[in-house]
Amino acid sequence: MSAGMNNARMPRNVQLALAVIALAVLPFMVSAGLGNTWLRVLDFALLYVMLALGLNIVVGFAGLLDLGYIAFYAVGAYVYALLASPHFGLHWPVWAILPLGALAACGFGVVLGAPTLRLRGDYLAIVTLGFGEIVRIFMNNLNAPVNITNGPKGIASIDPIQVGGHALAQPLEIFGVTVPALVLTYYFFLALALLVMLAGLRLQNSRIGRAWAAIREDEMAAKACGINTRNIKLLAFAMGASFGGLAGGLFASFQEFVSPESFSLMESIMVLCMVVLGGMGHIPGVILGALVLTVLPEAFRHGAGPVQQAVFGQVLVDPENLRMLLFGLALVAVMLYRPSGLWPDPRHRQEFNSR
């Protein structure tokens, strides 16, 4: 797997230890070198890693093109927001809500999956897209006649995550060292992201993972081999959706605010881009894609203004504008030069080339 790609000269334990140390120290270095804005970006990057890994199950493993994935993220986020905010006066513990959010998203995944199993390829894409829009529009409008989602205004002052009686939004003092809130969040998200990654790796090499691969390559043949394609495809939807729901809950608690505009089609497309750009079905690639597509636009956002100032003496193009423009160009360029992604699965590459 991923470790197999590394240089074999170093023992595996040493590699692992180095990776753990690097990941543990990273937030402090980022916060010292680049400031808290970037630490926030890093936290978001981890959320997107979870999302991309979830979508990777649907698109990368099972080959089902889902353009409405953000709906599950939204379901998870809203479950958290409704059960832990002053909106309904509920303040449930996080350990109850996060699984509940994942479960609710999973339910939505099955609801979406069940009627669409007969569809393939582009038809599936448009139906999932429609589903995503439906969820968003309902969240936008379910403030009347009964106010459930508070409409476009969104739900504010959501409870931050509490771990062991300590809120992650507060800095923590351990052995005289103050760990800032954003770093705590980073560790928490990192732990969950690693969990999602491990789940993905284990799934990929399981009986189910092989069944997904079989369906992706040839559904008819898979069926003929005795795979229950209906259940296995539903499982892909449900699993992908529950990871999305989990990430959504974390998003709500981290932002302390949710509103429907966070869950637009553009977000679904963004997550899909992460999966495809990184390398569909290849977990290290997908993680790379998620990191690149979260960090790169932020870098453009912060870098575009000052660089123009330095080169032309004035800001010619609105940085926000330029950011998206460069982002579009990057998408096209990467796909033209590496059509199967930045870091594709070596096995996949063979499959694509042999076509």
Next chain:
Amino acid sequence: MVVPYKPYGQLALLVLCLPPYRIIRGVDIFLQQVANGLTLGSIYALVALGYTLVYGILGLINFAHGEVVMVGALTALAASKFLLAAALPPAVVFVLAFLLAAAVCMALGIVIERIAYRPLRNAPRLAPLITAIGVSIILQQLAMMLWGRSYHAMPQLLPEMAFALGGVQITVIQLVIIGVAGLTMAALLVLVNRTRLGRAMRATAESPSIAALMGVDANRIIVLAFLIGSALAALAGMLVASNYGIAHYNMGFMLGLKAFTAAVLGGIGNLAGAVVGGLLLGVIEALGAGYIGDLTGGVLGSQYQDVFAFFVLIGVLVLRPAGLLGERVAERA
């Protein structure tokens, strides 16, 4: 690409046009909604044809098509303002602005095909989808740089008159939209079904390699599909801007989405299907938005217009996975 005539779409249209009695407050209002729906539907149909032409031949969703419509609308708007300032009569301006917008969009279509799709013809299936998304982001940002974030008012080129046809108010622009769209679509159907070029297009859609063996230049046909689609997009953009009186850098996205929905609804890859799907979607939306308040006792309002379209789409696809007029494709990996 084109299958024998099956009246499913028309039948569905009939059924959907006959909701239960009591919700029809008056035949006038009902017909008015249908007329509005047909106007909107004609525009959807024009855009949907662009999607379906490219899909029929390349098997590829041209995700950037909605942005081509937007570029067409804004170009037509800028051209009309410029030409009106040159004191040309409005009708002439209308035609000239369209021609200019069409030229710009066709050039754009060729560039998009050359840069974003041609190099990826044998790439994994999702790669061209990502480049298309990239191109569509680029176009949106360029349009925002050129035209800004504000809404632009489209000059009134056609007389602001309305005819009363049996209690239904139809404006000149609505008539022009339905008429122009109808003629264009008829011309396209003739082109594809009755000419030598159309035969080459259908052959390429059927099997590019065998068409090539028969002496069809596949690249030429593909470029042609993009050219026709882009010209139709320019037309749709100009018409939609004239109808609502505004154009905006962000207008292409939702319109493109709806039109693609329409194409899928009718059976993507099928020209008649795109037309039926477009008109049907327009009418469903207009009726849905008009009556949803009555149907639900005021619980749901017209803000659910988009939901309605997508629900119908999901329903149709679940019952007929290949779309209303689509051929049953046994296996398409």
